Amino acid sequence: MRFPIYLDNNATTPLDPRVLDAMMPYLTDNFGNAASRSHEFGWRAEEAVELAREQVAKLLGASAKEIIFTSGATEADNLALLGVAEMYKEKGNHIITTPVEHKAVLDSCKYLEKHGCEVTYLPVDKYGLVSPDDVRKAITDKTILISIMSANNEIGSLQPLEEIGKVAKEKGVIFHSDAVQSVGKVARSTCRRSSASARRARSRCSCSTKKRSA
Numbered sequence: 322m323r324f325p326i327y328l329d330n331n332a333t334t335p336l337d338p339r340v341l342d343a344m345m346p347y348l349t350d351n352f353g354n355a356a357s358r359s360h361e362f363g364w365r366a367e368e369a370v371e372l373a374r375e376q377v378a379k380l381l382g383a384s385a386k387e388i389i390f391t392s393g394a395t396e397a398d399n400l401a402l403l404g405v406a407e408m409y410k411e412k413g414n415h416i417i418t419t420p421v422e423h424k425a426v427l428d429s430c431k432y433l434e435k436h437g438c439e440v441t442y443l444p445v446d447k448y449g450l451v452s453p454d455d456v457r458k459a460i461t462d463k464t465i466l467i468s469i470m471s472a473n474n475e476i477g478s479l480q481p482l483e484e485i486g487k488v489a490k491e492k493g494v495i496f497h498s499d500a501v502q503s504v505g506k507v508a509r510s511t512c513r514r515s516s517a518s519a520r521r522a523r524s525r526c527s528c529s530t531k532k533r534s535a
């Protein structure tokens with residue numbers, strides 16, 4: 322047995338050798354900027370980014386144009402919460418979440434509370450799970466967003482996303498899920514549209530294929 326034993330792969334984990342292989346050409350020879358449209362280095366990088374976009378879309382059951390890459394999950398969560406709050410401020414100011422979300426969501430909620438939003442933190446049971454019925458009861462006519470994670474980063478609980486998604490759809494509320502810890506690990510649909518308005522909300526989903534860093 323090799324010591325010390327590392328048990329925190331949900332925080333920081335070594336890069337999968339397949340990812341390293343796939344990335345190596347772009348970290349060495351093909352190092353162009355995908356936004357540079359006027360030369361071959363840029364074109365090659367753009368091609369690679371578009372291929373990655375299609376692969377991620379396939380993994381999530383989305384279409385490639387729905388995938389927005391961010392620098393990491395914190396940025397994606399920020400974008401989702403602050404984006405919805407800004408876009409729907411005329412409709413309402415109420416957000417529903419749980420106290421067991423990652424800090425990336427909780428800190429965004431704290432920020433929004435300081436700027437006029439009301440946040441309901443629904444309790445979880447002894448398994449760390451939120452009740453879809455509690456979600457339903459918490460929705461008011463001011464609710465603009467439900468943000469509930471897919472898999473918990475510390476205890477691994479898998480939230481009942483399908484049921485919560487149904488409640489969100491029925492009530493016409495956008496449903497965001499931080500799916501960082503489940504994408505690529507657990508087969509579940511984490512990125513379904515929950516309402517007509519969600520269809521228009523670009524920042525509805527912060528799925529991130531992860532380079533783990535707590």
Ligand SMILES: Cc1ncc(COP(=O)(O)O)c(C=O)c1O
Pocket residue numbers: 331332392393394395396423425470472473474499501502529533534535
């Ligand atoms: C559930 C969850 N959300 C957000 C993050 C933040 O991720 P990042 O370091 O990419 O910003 C993490 C980090 O591991 C996480 O586990």
